[in-house]
Amino acid sequence: GTTLGASAAEKGRYFGAAVAAGKLGDGTYTGILNREFNSITPENEMKWDATEPSQGRFSYTNADRIVAHAQANGHRLRGHTLAWHSQQPGWAQGMSGSALRNAMVNHITQVATHFKGKIYAWDVVNEAFADGGGGGRRDSNLQRTGNDWIEVAFRTARAADPGAKLCYNDYNTDGINAKSTGIYNMVRDFKSRGVPIDCVGFQSHLGGLPSGDYQANLQRFADLGVDVQITELDISGSNQAQAYANVVKACLAVSRCTGITVWGIRDSDSWRTGENPLLFNSSGAKKAAYTSTLNALNAG
Numbered sequence: 511g512t513t514l515g516a517s518a519a520e521k522g523r524y525f526g527a528a529v530a531a532g533k534l535g536d537g538t539y540t541g542i543l544n545r546e547f548n549s550i551t552p553e554n555e556m557k558w559d560a561t562e563p564s565q566g567r568f569s570y571t572n573a574d575r576i577v578a579h580a581q582a583n584g585h586r587l588r589g590h591t592l593a594w595h596s597q598q599p600g601w602a603q604g605m606s607g608s609a610l611r612n613a614m615v616n617h618i619t620q621v622a623t624h625f626k627g628k629i630y631a632w633d634v635v636n637e638a639f640a641d642g643g644g645g646g647r648r649d650s651n652l653q654r655t656g657n658d659w660i661e662v663a664f665r666t667a668r669a670a671d672p673g674a675k676l677c678y679n680d681y682n683t684d685g686i687n688a689k690s691t692g693i694y695n696m697v698r699d700f701k702s703r704g705v706p707i708d709c710v711g712f713q714s715h716l717g718g719l720p721s722g723d724y725q726a727n728l729q730r731f732a733d734l735g736v737d738v739q740i741t742e743l744d745i746s747g748s749n750q751a752q753a754y755a756n757v758v759k760a761c762l763a764v765s766r767c768t769g770i771t772v773w774g775i776r777d778s779d780s781w782r783t784g785e786n787p788l789l790f791n792s793s794g795a796k797k798a799a800y801t802s803t804l805n806a807l808n809a810g
């Protein structure tokens with residue numbers, strides 16, 4: 511193939527980008543999006559603060575704009591994200607206990623129902639595990655409602671949109687470490703008890719080459735019976751081109767790695783200001799990392 515999306519499709523994968531609704535009027539941006547990518551993740555527009563700014567009043571204008579763009583241009587959609595400790599609206603930040611639990615359940619039901627049938631995969635729960643050596647859950651207002659909040663979120667999402675794949679998504683999970691093992695144990699437990707989970711997202715915000723056990727880590731999750739996806743890829747550092755190629759190779763080597771999403775299009779679109787971690791420079795030109803990514807997708 512001659513584009514990221516077409517080359518990934520030849521390997522039975524998708525290649526996506528995080529998209530901001532406010533940039534859809536930028537012709538350079540949408541030109542690259544429509545040429546190169548076949549999947550979209552809204553960067554902020556489906557988050558709790560964006561979709562339910564005041565309790566029970568839902569706001570979908572910006573998210574719907576992205577959905578319409580995706581449908582008009584044949585992109586699949588990853589939904590991001592239904593339950594997260596961050597980017598909660600102020601009213602939810604101040605809640606606790608059963609009031610917060612009920613608010614979360616209602617939020618998931620309403621949002622997943624609004625987008626029902628349009629989402630390939632939802633990041634149902636984002637970043638619920640702690641960094642560091644413990645392998646346990648992160649403290650948050652959601653966690654303090656009870657350790658079962660994650661499975662409640664997944665069951666609620668399944669009931670609202672049975673056709674969407676349901677993912678758990680996190681960062682610093684790109685090798686075999688305490689955090690990824692904590693998540694691995696949760697997924698294994700969910701599968702054994704019939705809690706609905708279909709996929710695990712590895713954000714992969716990297717600062718150089720992925721760790722040597724990156725592929726082995728993806729494979730051990732796949733072996734639990736879930737799909738794996740690279741969900742927010744961006745890479746800083748001088749070996750960026752090689753690092754992107756290594757990530758692509760790892761995904762292609764794992765049959766249940768269904769696709770890769772980069773977290774923005776041009777370097778100027780990245781949340782990592784000044785790190786230039788993406789595949790297109792700020793003018794929209796292809797970088798060396800683009801070429802190495804395309805070549806890795808086309809190899810073999």
Ligand code: G3I
Pocket residue numbers: 553554596597636681713742781
């Ligand atoms: O929309 C407001 C705008 O009205 C205001 O003028 C401006 C002033 O700061 O802020 C704008 O909101 C910002 C929003 O991005 C949209 O640009 C927020 O401040 C800013 O915090 C927010 O950052 C996002 C961040 O998540 C929030 O946690 C980034 O764009 C987004 O790339 C980032 O994405 C996360 C994933 O969701 C989860 N994984 C990590 C990843 C990187 O942090």
